[in-house]
Amino acid sequence: MSIINVMWSGGSPYASVHKVHQQILSQASPGTPVKTWLLQHSAPACLRELGQVEALKLSSRFLKGRGIWALSRPWRNCFFRKALLKNDARQVLIDGLGVARVLLPALRKLPHVRAVVMFHGSTRLQCKDVRLLRQFSSEQLTLCAVSQTLADSISADLKLPVVTLSSMLNPHTFEQQLLPRDQARQQLGIPAGTHQVFGAVGRLVDSKGFDTLLSAFAKTLVNHPDRLLIIIGEGVMRAELEAQVKALGLQGKVLLPGYVDNVASLYRAFDWVLIPSRAEGLGLVVQEAVIAGVPILASDLPVFYEQLGEAGNYVTVGDESAWVRAIEASDALSTTEVAARQHASLDPEHAWLRFRQACTTVLSGL
Structure with missing residues (x-):
């Protein structure tokens, strides 16, 4: 069978x-x-x-x-x-x-x-x-x-x-493929001396909210011109987002490298992972960032709260001004402390065990 x-x-x-x-x-x-x-x-x-x-x-x-x-x-x-x-x-x-x-x-x-x-x-x-x-x-x-x-x-x-x-991802398997920070940044072509690197990962579609993120990020560069945003992914909104980057004068400040085959290994290149989604069924990016030890700013969707609880740093869905404030505030936060708090909340090891048990139950019932 x-x-x-x-x-x-x-x-x-x-x-x-x-x-x-x-x-x-x-x-x-x-x-x-x-x-x-x-x-x-x-x-x-x-x-x-x-x-x-x-x-x-x-x-x-x-x-x-x-x-x-x-x-x-x-x-x-x-x-x-x-x-x-x-x-x-x-x-x-x-x-x-x-x-x-x-x-x-x-x-x-x-x-x-x-x-x-x-x-x-x-x-x-x-x-x-x-x-x-x-x-x-x-x-x-x-x-x-x-x-x-x-x-x-x-x-x-x-x-x-x-x-x-x-x-849930297997945290041990995922950790093994992670590259060190410097090596990951080198692969992504991040210039040396960049103050903060923000990363976003997902399909270039409307539900991911990258258009709102670009508008918000542009406003934060007024006080912090040495920031960089990398949005990794491919999709039907590529031309629209590229036009938005050009219109906002973000060339060199926003990178859209497209689909990257080994993206799972590159999370440690980022200081923060930004998830501006308007809707999600789960959001594996949350798990990948947490396992990599990178703190997250995410839309205040119930599915993200389900994973991160009170440890999440949430931003109102689709609210450009709220994203500006959240990105600005990130500069004063300890990324190590935020990442540790979010890791403890998600608890990848126990979440993986619960997922395995649930899979076994479902598959054995087939």
Whole structure:
């Protein structure tokens, strides 16, 4: 019997989702075959470590079944049923609602195949989604979310139980890849003598709030012109953010290096990590920064409070003036003390153990 891990695609936009699935599946019983299906593109190395990876390279029109492609849905269901039977699948881990829409209809005639749908962020549930998810018994389908905040939200919308699988990185594995401060700064091309280096990591999309951060950061340079901001990531807002950097005269003060493959090793290059998100399902950046020993300034989202509690340094969501004040105030704070307080609150070692236990429970129930 095998576990089939079904995800939409590979590539940098899905990096955090890949990490979460890798962490979950790493807790499967020893010897259990794990196979990953990418509905479109190939997977990163972290998923290949778990077992066989296959890119199905299916078109978006076929997968979403819109217009004339709606006629292909019966064939699509048959395709996935045959594939699951061929691979002796008894357990299926499904990446979010989009993949669930594609795969769950194929499971109606396979009651022996148990599935977990993993929610990674807030999603717009349609009436047909609610009907689909309610068709399955709790013995065949388990709904999970990466944080308690997200689980509560989805459960309220669906009127169905959602298990909290609070995703956590293995702190020991993560620490081993961290580069020393000087070496990390050298790799990022940070000029010597820079007073403060602020880092932000995430996709360049509206929900990450980087536009607000840029406006706020520009105002702090009036009194502290030797500061530097690095936003690592790629996305659809790149051109817009580059134009904003130019308009604000931030050339040389803000770096947008794009997707950096080894970003997890570079956190110690930063004095502070800034997380100006407008919405998050979890925010792995919080965990990465805390494990690296770098203090965080973050939007006052419930999901961040869930991880950092009273130790968090929070800023009102989308409030440019509040971000200006928070960045200015950071200069007077002890980064060592703030980082230690946030580390004690998150408690990565015990959070990792709790996550492993929860994964084992969920996987054994499949």
